[in-house]
Amino acid sequence: MDTFHKLGIIPGKALCYSGFREGQKPGGVYPGYEEVKEDLLLLKDHWKYLRLFDCDEHTRTVLDVITREKLDFRIMLGAYIVAEMNNFNCPWNGGVYSEEQLTENRKSNIDKIDKLIELGNQYPGIIFSLSVGNEACVEWTDHYVPESSVLEYVSRVKAKAKQPVTFCENYAPWILKLEKLAAGVDFISIHTYPVWEYKHINESLDYSKQNYYSVAGKYPDKPVVITEAGWATNSNGRGINPWHVNEEFQMIYFEKLMEWVEKENILAFFFEAFDESWKGSSEPLEPEKHWGLFRSDRTPKMAVRKLIQQE
Template sequence: MNTFQALNLTPGRSICYSGFREGQQPGGICPSYNEVKEDLLLLKDHWSYLRLYDCDDHAEVVLEVIEKEKLPFQIMLGAYIVAEMNNFGCPWGGGVYTEAELDANRIKNQNQIQKLIGLANTYPTIICTLSAGNEACVDWTDHYVSVSSVINYVKQIKSEAKQPVTFCENYVPWLSKLKPLVEVVDFISIHTYPVWEYKNIHEALEYTKDNYFAVANMYPHKPVVITEAGWATNSNGRGIEPHNVSEENQEIYYHDLVNWTDKDGILTFVFEAFDESWKGSNEPLEPEKHWGLFKIDRTPKLVMESQMIL
């Protein structure tokens, strides 16, 4: 299924964008108007769609810059919902909260959903799709939310905003526990990361296709979008074998991915635009910090070097 046609969108390449630079992080120092403008001017000649994860101050600045500078982007805007249940199986030891914390989180989530709806209605020509959350139902998440709660959030968003609504999640839960959600969302959004599943670069594209079509073939009546797919360029060995990541491998995977998805008309958000040093542990080679197609100082990695010359 051509997802652009199904969602009434103009075909174009897409990327996940979070602009936090050195010394900045969510809940702390936020990128300034001029820093966001610098980022978007770097991205505008290569991508038409940006995915934002959260309705935070950063997202508001991004939307303001796009509107005031008249930049040619469409936005998938997400609400970042936090834990409403304990996940004692979280592999890195997170996911456990007191009842008081969970109660407070439910209030935060309701506020986040209302913020999403408000921004969707304030920027209806810029925000093209909405997400009710991100990786909140998968078994390893540290911000676990029940499927029934996500269903209620999706219904609430759909009742108060006009844009198509989804929920962004790893491909695996869509094959089982998220079946009740499928009939509620307007489209399915999957994340696929071959390198996290110990696939080498020669297996990567076929594995991505396997992940995609496992979901798409199960629900042929629903558009399926890839909202995260990418390749890290460094690793300290935590979850990703260091020999499997490099700028060379990132370049190969990026071109294989976009050539396939361009040809098949699959809306695909590459993960991600810029490296972000706040993510993961304090170790410099923590893989979470190294998914950008640009380094944190905004210099291009190998995959972008030739394209920046054009």
């Protein structure tokens, strides 16, 4: 716990937030000011920390709303870096690019890292940490970036911004191969998804604990944050057994996880605030679309219904 306090981080209620609604998506139509304001007013009494995934128009709107409406949020801001190497292990139609595209991606990534630094410096009272990427080193990713490049980005941000720097990744690479990166970041950020690994709800919390403690045990002198942990509420069978997902199971996992991390003083971002229909395939039951604690129309699912109705 002392290491967290040295970084200026006090564990509290934390949530991944992406506000894209029906008909909106990154690179297309972005949520407007009033839409983001509606979201943040819905979340403000229940969560202190929000995680944002990229330095895009959406993030700038979120920071603008927090500033102008004087909302008490603290933000973990990420830069979404894209592929700098081909990954032939990617199990879906992705991960392989032309050399020209990879060169362009590298330039784009440097621009994103510089935007991350710029926003960190512009909003030092709101942004409490900076992440140089998301799931870019795991074996199945479609946007593979070598550890050496990620380390370069860590150094670049550390030299020009004051916030603690991290990298958000599935728990497994931290155990298997990211020792140099672990040494370079200020704290380690892991993702744990029992349902993606075919675990039943009865095994869920124990499995997430195992994921967390395996990384924390490997790096005893480095703080470990859970930057994603969640439970889907629908599946078309792609990667997740449909019988393993529903609102009741999400509620069970959410409540058990929050009870554990609060007891152990672990900062854990639940994934995620709202369902996002733009994600994944066009199939309505695609699991990528159904991780929200709220539906895309902002009505609460079972896990947070009592919380919202108490207002």
